[in-house]
Amino acid sequence: WETPDGKPFRQRLLVVANRLPVSAVRRGKESWSLEISAGGLVSALLGVKEFEARWIGWAGVNVPDEAGQRALTKALAEKRCIPVFLDEEIVHQYYNGYCNNILWPLFHYLGLPQEDRLATTRSFQSQFAAYVKANEMFAAVVNQHYQEGDVVWCHDYHLMFLPKCLKEHNSDMKVGWFLHTPFPSSEIHRTLPSRSKLLHAVLAADLVGFHTYDYARHFVSACTRILGLEGTPEGVEDQGRLTRVAAFPIGIDSDRFIRALEFPLVREHIRELKETFADRKVMLGVDRLDMIKGIPQKILAFEKFLEENPTWHDKVVLLQIAVPTRTDVPEYQKLTSQVHEIVGRINGRFGTLTAVPIHHLDRSLDFPALCALYAVTDVALVTSLRDGMNLVSYEFVACQDAKKGFAGAAQSLGAGAILVNPWNITEVATSIGTALNMSAEEREKRHRHNFAHVTTHTAQEWAETFVSELNDTVVEAQQRTKQ
Numbered sequence: 471w472e473t474p475d476g477k478p479f480r481q482r483l484l485v486v487a488n489r490l491p492v493s494a495v496r497r498g499k500e501s502w503s504l505e506i507s508a509g510g511l512v513s514a515l516l517g518v519k520e521f522e523a524r525w526i527g528w529a530g531v532n533v534p535d536e537a538g539q540r541a542l543t544k545a546l547a548e549k550r551c552i553p554v555f556l557d558e559e560i561v562h563q564y565y566n567g568y569c570n571n572i573l574w575p576l577f578h579y580l581g582l583p584q585e586d587r588l589a590t591t592r593s594f595q596s597q598f599a600a601y602v603k604a605n606e607m608f609a610a611v612v613n614q615h616y617q618e619g620d621v622v623w624c625h626d627y628h629l630m631f632l633p634k635c636l637k638e639h640n641s642d643m644k645v646g647w648f649l650h651t652p653f654p655s656s657e658i659h660r661t662l663p664s665r666s667k668l669l670h671a672v673l674a675a676d677l678v679g680f681h682t683y684d685y686a687r688h689f690v691s692a693c694t695r696i697l698g699l700e701g702t703p704e705g706v707e708d709q710g711r712l713t714r715v716a717a718f719p720i721g722i723d724s725d726r727f728i729r730a731l732e733f734p735l736v737r738e739h740i741r742e743l744k745e746t747f748a749d750r751k752v753m754l755g756v757d758r759l760d761m762i763k764g765i766p767q768k769i770l771a772f773e774k775f776l777e778e779n780p781t782w783h784d785k786v787v788l789l790q791i792a793v794p795t796r797t798d799v800p801e802y803q804k805l806t807s808q809v810h811e812i813v814g815r816i817n818g819r820f821g822t823l824t825a826v827p828i829h830h831l832d833r834s835l836d837f838p839a840l841c842a843l844y845a846v847t848d849v850a851l852v853t854s855l856r857d858g859m860n861l862v863s864y865e866f867v868a869c870q871d872a873k874k875g876f877a878g879a880a881q882s883l884g885a886g887a888i889l890v891n892p893w894n895i896t897e898v899a900t901s902i903g904t905a906l907n908m909s910a911e912e913r914e915k916r917h918r919h920n921f922a923h924v925t926t927h928t929a930q931e932w933a934e935t936f937v938s939e940l941n942d943t944v945v946e947a948q949q950r951t952k953q
């Protein structure tokens with residue numbers, strides 16, 4: 471495609487997600503400093519040449535005054551970001567409440583919090599109302615910036631109402647919605663008081679995407695069983711209108727990680743880490759401190775391994791990077807205390823005067839430090855209880871040389887990883903032993919498989935595929951209407 475003056479045409483892509491890919495810190499009345507946080511989605515879209523992407527989302531801070539909002543909007547514009555300003559009460563009810571206390575646990579099969587189940591009453595209803603209101607606020611910002619021909623890509627469980635809000639305003643808008651968490655079995659989705667409203671709202675999109683085929687299938691089943699609509703191989707049909715539903719597994723920007731290994735700073739970190747852990751094997755966990763990540767279960771499995779394998783006591787260390795998250799939600803506060811208690815007990819039990827078996831850090835690492843850590847790791851333990859798509863295993867593989875192997879739970883790396891049932895502590899403990907004792911040839915064989923997968927199923931390819939399918943879906947729908 472070309473523009474009238476012969477330049478390659480780049481379609482505008484409006485990416486709408488709860489969080490912008492930058493964190494903002496206020497430095498003065500009208501001054502802000504911004505830091506890019508390059509998660510999976512950001513690096514996916516940075517590498518895509520076909521589109522000109524702009525981000526719309528919450529800046530993660532409360533900015534009650536107009537001067538502050540104006541200054542932040544201006545600073546963000548330079549990063550192609552457009553803020554949605556949410557006040558504290560909305561954040562409390564929508565983000566902490568409906569998103570993270572209701573939808574997140576439910577979609578990961580942790581059930582509704584007890585008090586909300588009983589009180590499907592006031593707190594639940596006001597949280598749902600705030601959720602709808604927040605989605606309308608996102609829609610208002612999208613409508614303000616939308617130009618004809620743009621593609622609007624809505625992300626995640628925070629914005630299930632957004633497709634409906636957008637299509638009601640402009641039925642010609644090309645709207646896609648993508649879920650980064652699991653979509654649960656219809657029997658779980660049934661237990662949500664607002665189950666039908668959410669499904670109808672998502673179905674307003676032209677294309678609905680999930681990371682795995684299973685999640686796409688669960689969504690279609692929920693629409694057929696709960697709404698009584700017709701499921702087809704293409705998606706869901708409602709009175710002749712088709713919403714396409716499909717699986718698009720995300721990947722990472724593998725080149726970014728591979729290139730980083732050559733940076734002098736990363737090489738320096740690698741040298742230091744190798745020196746520090748010269749006489750020990752390094753096992754690594756990198757997770758947000760979230761109940762779905764199975765951190766207590768993983769640490770208990772490591773304890774069991776130590777219990778059963780005294781010869782390994784001073785020869786292996788588990789480095790657990792536990793990134794604090796959603797710290798205002800009580801469930802997350804409880805989890806933090808629980809993990810600290812278990813780590814303290816195990817270190818007390820197996821530690822010596824000079825070394826402890828678990829290094830647990832409540833913080834994130836910057837990119838160079840993280841790459842270096844992946845590079846020196848012997849065994850990565852990725853044992854989420856449930857996840858949309860866990861990319862830690864991909865990042866680890868990208869940073870390994872051919873001598874390494876790992877234990878983890880990952881669908882797409884199944885043939886290269888050691889698959890475990892993360893709920894079964896004995897099985898995980900045994901697999902830790904298998905990974906630590908694996909022969910060099912076996913490791914190399916598995917690594918080759920994983921590396922090929924990680925470097926060919928990239929985030930850029932994921933984003934391009936989704937957006938081109940969305941364009942095609944809309945064209946096909948227009949053709950069907952004409953016939």
Ligand code: G6P
Binds near residue numbers: 796
């Ligand atoms: C998951 C969700 C994302 C979310 C991220 C961090 O990966 O799918 O939408 O941004 O967790 O959580 P937070 O609540 O801090 O944005």
